[in-house]
Amino acid sequence: MAPGLRLNAVAFISPQNEPTLIRTFSKQDESAIKYHYIAHTSLDVIDERVAANSKLSECYLGLLYAMEDVAVYGYITPSKVKIVIALALSDSVVRDIEVNMIFKALHMAYYAAISNPFLALRASTDFVHDSPRSYSLLAGSQKWKNFRRRVDEISRDLGNPMTTNQDR
Amino acid sequence: MNSYPIELLTQLAPVMFVAGLDLSTSPAVDSSDTPISPQPSPSHSQDPFLQLVQRLRDALVSQRKPAIWQPEKSKTFQAILVDKDVRFPPRKLLSPEDPGYASSHSPLSPLTPSSPLYPDGLIAPIWVRKHTTLIPSVFVLFKRLYEFQASPQHPRSPLDLVFSEKEREREQEERRWDSELAAEIALRKRFTHERGMKLTVVLLATRKILDEPSLDTRLTFIRRQSGLDSRAALFVLSPVSQAELGEFISSLQQALYDPAVEYYTSHSKRVRRKRNRHSQSASAYPNPPALASGGGPLRPLRPEGWTVRYEYKMACFAEFRGEDEVALKHYQDAYEALIIMFGSIIILSPRTKRWAEAKVLADCINIKITKLYLYNNEHALAVSHHTTHMRRFGDFSRGWGIGEETYEYWSWMARQHRVLAELIELGTNSHLNSTLVIPIHKPIISPSSTIGIQRVGSPGIEMELNAIRSLIINPNHLLQHPGFYYYMAARCTEMRRERFNAALLALEDNQYHPGTLNPASNSPGFANEKKVDHFVLILELYTKAYEHFKRHAEVHAQTTQTQTHQGRLPLYIAYRIAQTYQDSGKYDMAIRFFERMAKTYRKEQWRSLLVPLLSTWYACAERLGDVDLCVRLLVEMLGYGIDGSEFEDLEDVESRLMRTLKDNKPSSEDPIVLDHLESQPLFDTSLVFWKPEAEVHELVAFQLSLAAPRDRSIQSLPFSKLEIYTKEDDDAPFIIEHVEQSDAEGEGDLVRRVELGQVGKERTEDPIIKASLRWRKGGILILTGTMSSRIPTYLTLSLLKLYLSYDAWKIELPLKPCKSRQPSNALESLWLSCLYPVRFIPITREDYSSVNVKHRPHKVTVSVNHRQPAYLNENYPITIQVTNVDDAELDVVVEVLLLPSDLDYAVNTIAVDEEQSSGLLKGISLGVLAPGVSAIKTLYLRSTEAAGDRTLDISVQSRSTTSATGTSDSSVAYPVDTPQPELLDITETLRTVVVPTVEPLKMTCDVTYRRAIGAQIGLADLNAFEEDFWDDGDGGEATVVSTFQCSGPWGLAIESLVLKRQDVLQAKIMTSSINEIGKDVFPSEYLPGDNFGDICCISISSQGKNGQHIFQPVPVPGEYEVAWKRILSDSEYGEPTITTFVLPPLQPPIDGLVALLNPPTIANLHQPIAMSLTIRNRHPTRSANITVHLDSDPSDGFVVAGLRNGRVPVLLPGGEEKLTWKLIPVECGYVQLPKLRVVDRRKAIASAQGLGGPGTDVEIEGVPVKIVDVRTEQKVVSILSTTGSGGEVKKDAEDAAAVDPNRIADVLVLP
Known part of the structure; x- marks a missing residue:
């Protein structure tokens, strides 16, 4: 894809604003928490964008904000799952189309993950009626490795060095 | 700034x-x-x-x-x-004046x-x-x-x-x-x-x-x-x-503005001249005398310096003139020249006074350029210039020995960020002239743009390239609100503090090792830096950032009017502030921030953020010596599964908690309540009911499980009791007290089961039992019990409270009865079926943690009896029998709804007792039925007009008489005034009845018309003006043969059949067979398929009351009334019913010109008979010119006396002429009458004239007129009448096969 883009972190956030999966690909281990914060704070901007344009037909929300050394981009699926990526900030232009392509790939990875039939089996008994959680949360849990593997592959395809960090 | x-x-x-x-x-x-002062000193x-x-x-x-x-x-x-x-x-x-002035x-x-x-x-x-x-x-x-x-x-x-x-x-x-x-x-x-x-x-x-x-x-x-x-x-x-x-004042300024601009323009011109002169010859200025006299290291200003100076001056003058674009250009030139100067150590040697001045100048020019860009709302250019400035000077700094490892570098960076923040703040400040709008990057990804990117390579697609250009953005050049830049400034200041501390540390090291003295330690800058309180700076910047983020969130919330949870960004800043407070030792301040942040993170389930926060929070609490808070945090940390690795001494949380409890005393006597129901609980709790629904007073089995974490131990926690609360009794929970158990009694098992008995308000036993409340790693305690309710409700547990007691410590730990730590690692919705070995049955329904309690449905049987099909117009009885087979008295009320029929014209009614309705009959009370008693109601359905299905909904509502009294007793549970319908003990039984309805009788009518034979009344006949004068000359007579058939499946007892005459102008019933002989026929019984009938004769007059002609169709002169009863099985009869059948409307034939031949049917040989021919002109307007020809033939069986060929006088409209012949039969048998021809000449003339052509040599004899033999004449219209007055089906009128209307019958001649 785009050679200039360096993916630092990917976050999937459930429609209830709970983190589903947060993967960081940067080298510094101590900055993992930073990306958790970035994922959390970008919800503010996503809310803002969605509220400003309630008839949103486009999933891609564009550049949410730039802070310190990362540019944060957002994406919201039709089922209100939010995807946030943090790209390393460099003094070069970023094409929205390229970012959108990354998002599309991540979205497909998410689709593939929640299409896991065993997930549905598990989720049917996990449904607690006072705090409904879709099984998007499940997809990101430690138990299901396929999802994180796909996300990591996307990151690798972008040309990022593989560094797996622990998360959640 | x-x-x-x-x-x-x-x-x-x-x-x-x-x-x-x-x-x-x-x-x-x-x-x-002056002596004349103008002012008289006021x-x-x-x-x-x-x-x-x-x-x-x-x-x-x-x-x-x-x-x-x-x-x-x-x-x-x-x-x-x-x-x-x-x-x-x-x-x-x-x-x-001085000569050296020039x-x-x-x-x-x-x-x-x-x-x-x-x-x-x-x-x-x-x-x-x-x-x-x-x-x-x-x-x-x-x-x-x-x-x-x-x-x-x-x-x-x-x-x-x-x-x-x-x-x-x-x-x-x-x-x-x-x-x-x-x-x-x-x-x-x-x-x-x-x-x-x-x-x-x-x-x-x-x-x-x-x-x-x-x-x-x-x-x-x-x-x-x-x-x-x-x-x-x-x-x-x-x-x-x-x-x-x-x-x-404004006009004064207006007038003076141009001269002012001129003034500054002339300055600019002067400076430009000097610059041009200077750039042409670099050495235009002679070296100043100071240098010439060998003034040491002093060097004159370099040409680049002069460029900076002149460009800056020109920029200033342009700014005075208000020419922003020109000013921007000159500032940029000055800036570029400055960069060149900084690029060389020779031109500007670092850390000199001039270098510092130049640096300040460069920063200021950068601010000016950024500002000028922002004036025009060119955000990207502005931010781009600013970031480039920072990058360039960051690069230079490395060369100057003040790179990223020095505090000077970060101090400068922080200042740059802060300056930008302040500039944007000024620009967006609503009190000042806020012209700056912070943009939102909104992407537009249209399908066309994707096409565009594929064609990027191909040249000449300028438009699409432009489109792409609008879709790309350098995130580095994004203008954001000042909070971001304050935040960056704070971050840089943090770095600055870090570097400074490192330098300080290095200095202390050097003191131990003299000789390697760092020269920087003695510099005035370092001494200055020592005086700086970094924390105050950082906090100031973070606070500013926080304010901006918060204001931004508030503004957004106002504009979109959403109640969404905003303020995550401010929360992040708050986190940084708290950390700074912690670093600076202000733990109490830090704790206040932590408290606020934890709320959101708990609620939104961001464990990854909460975990480090709790650790830091705990560290602060520990430093402050707030034991209560420490205990609270440790318990919460246990819930989140934080292990000791977060702490410096790696002591795990459990033993740390125990140590804290042991070493300290609580601050007050009151128990500590850890009411974080939103945070991750210590136990995975799960409440499972076996059944989804239950009846009132039924005992429902449930299992409540508390599962300890699997990855860490909480075995040593001294839980003393567990309270179980249901919704209805908050004051009297079920209590499980801890009792020590030996391993033999099962504490060693991973899964333990404790029988509770009945829980809740309805329990009978003592609500206290004893059990071990210690959990091994991953241990599960399953409490089994039953619940019941006396009212319909959702039965569940509302709260669990776990108590920790240790010495004076009392810690209360509320738990939700159904909440797991992680979405996927619980045993929720599993039902323990067997303990040895442990087996679970998954309960796969959605709301397994509650039971819907309902009233037991009443046992009521409802039977609906009727004999279908029903007849139209009949009062059709339907009996509803309700039997109480329950063991309690029931008050039964019936409702009947007649559904609207989709048949046209159908009007239906239902009736019970005195009440009648065409739709809903409500509140038909059957009274209170004792057990085993049944009640019967008869419902009458009356359907009219059209056959078809009628549908009835019958609802039988039974209400228990005991529950009605019970309601008033326990007015606490449900107020009597507003009883909720679902709480009332009512059972509704529904029946739907479809009643097919058919006609009891079908009527078929055959109508035959005859022309009037009698002579027409003369025009001047005075009889015509009599009241009872009846002129049937134009109408004639109709004979109606009506046949009734019993079409239904049930036999009918016909009481009577009456033809009721109706008074209409144009027709009157002459005779009716039924009126004459029918009295003896009825009543009698008819079986399905049986027929009976009537023949009646109707005279038709074409004249209305006042003599005017009224044309077709002739109104019906009467109707049949059939009174009947349905024959039930055992010689019983149903309700008497009257059905009416209307006679069909009459349509007598209309003639134009007609000739009626009226010979006798029988003659005797050689005895003369008279044959008359009546020619009538019924045409309303035309006269007729008639000729009559009688063609005698030798073979005729008659000798004819009378007109052979003749012309009848002109017949006026309505006129009539009668011709008579005498015939003497000369043969016996069926003898044919002589041939007669009646010709209308008028029509022939008309047709000849109409044709008018030369080749029309056809005989202009005329048009033959129809001759009707009145003996055989009849016109048959057969009408099938289905109901009394309903739709009629008309068969084709003339039955041609039966009689040829043009045939003239023979005469039978007898010898």
Whole structure:
């Protein structure tokens, strides 16, 4: 894809604003928490964008904000799952189309993950009626490795060095 | 921004000097020494001129305040009030008379040795200050115009004798004063002129003077004398109101703006000339004498420096003129030249005074450039310039030895971020002139753009490239609100502190190892840095950032009016603030922030953020010695599964908690309540009910499980009791008290089961049991029990409370009965089926943690009886039988709903007892039924008009009589006034009945018409005017044969069949068979398929009441009424019913011209018979010309006497002619009548004329007229009438096969 883009972190956030999966690909281990914060704070901007344009037909929300050394981009699926990526900030232009392509790939990875039939089996008994959680949360849990593997592959395809960090 | 000289940052505007507005001395002071004082010394406050001066001062000064952000381009001046004798600073050091004047320089020039810039300074703030405060572009002088004051004792009058003398005196006086004024102005004019400034004089005068005719000449005189310009140089102002004053000031500025711009333009031109000269020959300036005399290391300003200097000056002058684009260009040039200078150590050696000055200058120019971009809302360019500036100087810094590892670097970076933040803050501040709009990056990804990117390679698609350009953005150049930049400044300051601490540490090391002394440690910068309280700085910046983020979130929430949870970004800043407080040792402040943040993170389930937060929070609490808080946090940390690795001593949380409990005493007697129901619980709890639904009073089994974490131990936690609360009894929970158990009793098992018995309000036993409340790693305690309810409700557990007791410690731990830590690692919805070995059954329904309790449905049987199909018009009985087979008394009410039928015209009713309705019958009470008793209601359905299905919904509601009384007893549980329907003990039984309905009888009618034979009544016959005169001449007679068939499946007992005559004008029933003989026939019983009938004869008249003709169809003269009863099985009869059948409407044939032949049917041989032919002209308008031919033939069996060929007199409309022949039969048997021909000649003529063609040689005999044999004539219309008056099916009228209407029958001749 785009050679200039360096993916630092990917976050999937459930429609209830709970983190589903947060993967960081940067080298510094101590900055993992930073990306958790970035994922959390970008919800503010996503809310803002969605509220400003309630008839949103486009999933891609564009550049949410730039802070310190990362540019944060957002994406919201039709089922209100939010995807946030943090790209390393460099003094070069970023094409929205390229970012959108990354998002599309991540979205497909998410689709593939929640299409896991065993997930549905598990989720049917996990449904607690006072705090409904879709099984998007499940997809990101430690138990299901396929999802994180796909996300990591996307990151690798972008040309990022593989560094797996622990998360959640 | 405060760290930079304000002169280099403020927005420049043309400067106006205002003189002569001194408050202490009135502008009229010049005249005070004259004997005729113009002012009779009024008090200062009342003097209109003093007030005017005061207002002018205020208004002029408030025109423009020096500010950094001032984008608007209104033509306003920076007004400075000066003394009227103010002197400008000299242009050059030497006086113009000095011979060295030409080669000398300005006192601020680097070439002047006394200048602070000597010898190689670039530009100093003092230069800007000179142009903003010491030298104006325009000079406005306020003077009082002399006014001759006539003595009040001598009112001036034209009649006055001394008038001319006075006038002369006045003129002289005025002229004297005016000359003085002009001289003074001329002096001032000389000063300003040589500096190229515009001088404008404003003369203050009373309103009276303005009206005097001599004013013009006086003003002209003053202007000429003083040498003022002809345009915009002389104004006259009288004391006016505030609003008018404002107008005056704006018009003054308007008039002076162009001269001011000219002034600055001329400066620019001068500087450009110098720059051009300079760039042409680099050594245009001779080296200053100081260098020539070998003044040591002093080096003159380099050509690059001169470029900077000149460009900067030109930029400033352009800014004065308000030409932002030009200013921007010159600033950029100056900046680029500066960069070149910084690039070389030789030109600017680092860490010198000039270097520091240049750095400040570069920063300031950068701010100016950024600001100018932002004025135009060119965000990307502005931010791009700023970031480039930071990057470039960051790179330079490395070369200068103040790279990223030094605090100086980070200090500078922080300042740059802060400056940008402050600039944007100024630009967006709503109180100031906020013109800056922070953009939102909104992508538009359209399908066309994806096409565009594929074609990027192909040239010439300019438009698409443009489209792509709009879709790309450099995130680095994104303009965001100032909070982001304050945040960055704070981050940089944190780095600065870190580096400084490192340097301090290194210094301490060096003290132990003398000899390797760091030279930096002694530098003044380091000493300065020591004095800085970094934490205060960081907190200030973070607080500013926090405010901005918060305001932004609030503004957004207001504009979109959403209640979404905003404020995650401020929360992040709050996190940084808390950390800073922690680092700076202000733990109490940090804790306050942590508390607030934890709320959101708990609620939103962001464990990853909460975990480090809890650790830091705990560290703070520990430092503060807040034991209660420590305990709270430790328990919460246990819930989140934080292990000891977060702590320095790696002690795990459990033992740390136990140690804390052991070593400390609680701060108060009250139990500590850990009410974080939103946070991750210590136990995975799960409540499972076996059944989804239950009846009232039924015991429902449930299992409540508490699962300890699997990855860490909580075995040592001293739980003392567990309370289980249900919804309805908050005050009396079920209590499980801890009791120590030996391993043999099952504590060693992973899964333990404890039987609770009945839980909840309905329990009977003592609500306390004892069990072990210790959990092994991953241990599960399953509490099994039953619940019941006496009212319908959702049965579940509301809360669990776990108590920890240790010495004086009492900790209360509320838990939700169904909540797991992680979404996927619980045993929720599993039902323990067997303990040895442990087996679970998954309960796969959605709401497994509650039971829906309902009333037991009443046992009521409802049977609906009727004999279908029903007949139309019949009162069809339907019996509803309700039997109470329950064991309690029931109050039964029935409702019947007749559904609307989709059949046309169908009108149906239902009736019970006295009530009747076409829709709903409500509240049919069957009374209170004791067990085993049944009640019957008969419902009558009456369907009319159309056969088909009728549908009834029958609802039987049974209400328990006991529950009604129970309701009033326990008014607490449900208020009597508003009983909720679902809580009432009502059972509804529904039945739907479909009743097919058919017709009992079908009527078929055959109608035959005959023409009237009798002669028509003459026109003048007086009988026609009789009341009872009946003229059937045109109508004739109809015979109706009606056949009734029993079409239904049930037999009918026909009571009577009556033909009811109806009074209509055109028809009357002559005879009816049923009326004559039917009395004996009925009543009698008919079985399905049986027929009965009637024949009636109806005479038809074509004339209405008043003699006018009424045409078809003829209204029905009567209807049959059939009274019948349904024959039930055992010689019983149903309800008597009357069905009516209407006779069909009559349509007698209409003739035009007709000939009716009326011979006898039987004749005797050789006995003459008469044969008559009646020709009627029934045509309404035409007359008829008729000829009659009788063609006798030798073979005829008759001898004919009478007309053979003849013409009948013309028949008028309605006319009739009768011809008669005598015939003598000469043969026996069926003898054919002689052939008759009746021809209408009129029609033939008409047709011949109509044709008119030459070839029409057909016989023009005429058109034959139909001859009707009245003996055989009949016209049959068969009508099938289905119901009494319903739809009719008309069969085709003439049954041609039966009788040929044109045939003339033979005559039977007997011997």
